[in-house]
Amino acid sequence: MLIGETGWPSEGRQRETALPSRVNEAKFIRGFVALAEHNGWHYNLIEAFDQPWKRASEGAVGGYWGLFDADRQDKGILAGPVSNLPYWPLWLGVGGLILLGTLVLGGRPRDHRAALLLPLLGAVAACSIGTWGELARATSRFAGEWCWAALLLGLNLLVLAHAALALSPRQGWRLEAFNALEKRAGWLLTAAGFAAAVMMLELVFDPRYRSFPSAALLLPALVYLCRPVRVPRREIALLTFIVGAGIAPQLYQEGLANQQAWGWALVSLLMVAALWRNLRARRA
Incomplete structure (x- = not known):
């Protein structure tokens, strides 16, 4: 045989x-x-x-069916120890820098609540940004996809800075930086909603070779769900509809046993909730 x-x-x-x-x-x-x-x-x-x-x-x-990687290094498939995250030292270092940077940017917390939320914010950011970086490393195929990944990375860093400064004493340069980001926070959320809508449409209409970008939008969804900002009403309403309408078809296509599809659906629900809450806050 x-x-x-x-x-x-x-x-x-x-x-x-x-x-x-x-x-x-x-x-x-x-x-x-x-x-x-x-x-x-x-x-x-x-x-x-x-x-x-x-x-x-x-x-x-x-691209990744080999017993050895593209550099002819043993992946440990046939024998020996094996890890799902071979570059874990790199991402551990990146995560540590993000957490440390969040604490330094936030400075001395304003109150006990901020003292709890600031390290939590840094930990969530470190995990989500690191996961997105690893996903981009494995899946990005050409310059356009690398640029898209870099733009989403930049968006996450701006959202992280805005959230960290919101928990800071807001004095001196921290106050100036917070005010600058606060004026543009609505467009940061709009950019996150636009990215979610684009990727949702891709996963509904052309999903076969696309990965689930859940980690890229977790931080913006959580930050602006917890802290509403002023947003452009019509744009946010349209993005809320697109992202929300795509959740059920995406799950139906992927099947209920697909854990990654459920992860994307959960992040999409968080994004819809964040967009809707900010839309309602604007009306109020």
């Missing part, structure tokens, strides 16, 4: 219950090899090396 090819991707978007990851790839390959050897089957494993160029036509999943 000859099995022409079999394998499992280590990166990319989930389909129903099939979740790409290095750990899952190792589980599948090791289990299959043991079964094949026990039964005397002949087989070919796909593939020897990751081929990220395949992402251009097959999405993130298509």
Whole structure:
């Protein structure tokens, strides 16, 4: 008996219950090899090396089926320890810098409530921005997608700065910086809502090779859900409708067993709630 090819991707978007990851790839390959050897089957494993160029036509999943990565380094698929986050030291360092930067930017908290919220804000920002960075590293295929990822990173950093300064004593340069961001906060939320609407439309009408960008919009949704700002009414109303209307079709297409789809649906609900609350606050 000859099995022409079999394998499992280590990166990319989930389909129903099939979740790409290095750990899952190792589980599948090791289990299959043991079964094949026990039964005397002949087989070919796909593939020897990751081929990220395949992402251009097959999405993130298509580029990461290898037993070795694109630099010919062992991914630990056949034997030994394996991690779903091979660059974890990098992202741990980035997360630590984001948390430290949040605390420094906020300075001495205004009150006990701010003292609790400021480190929580930094932790959420570190996790979401780090997760978005890792997703962008694995999925970005050409200059346009890298620019989109960078713009969303910049948006998250501006939202983080606005939220941290809102919890600060607001004195001296912190007051000036807060006032500058406060005047533009409505457009920061509008930009986040626009990004959510664009990605929701993509996941409803052209989802096959697109990953779920939940981490990119978690921070703006939470910040402006908790702290409403003045927003342009017509734009926010339209974005609220687009994002909200896409949640059910997106879940229906992906299936209720898809955890990543549920994560995106939850972030989308938070974004809709934030947009709606800010719209109502504007009316009030």
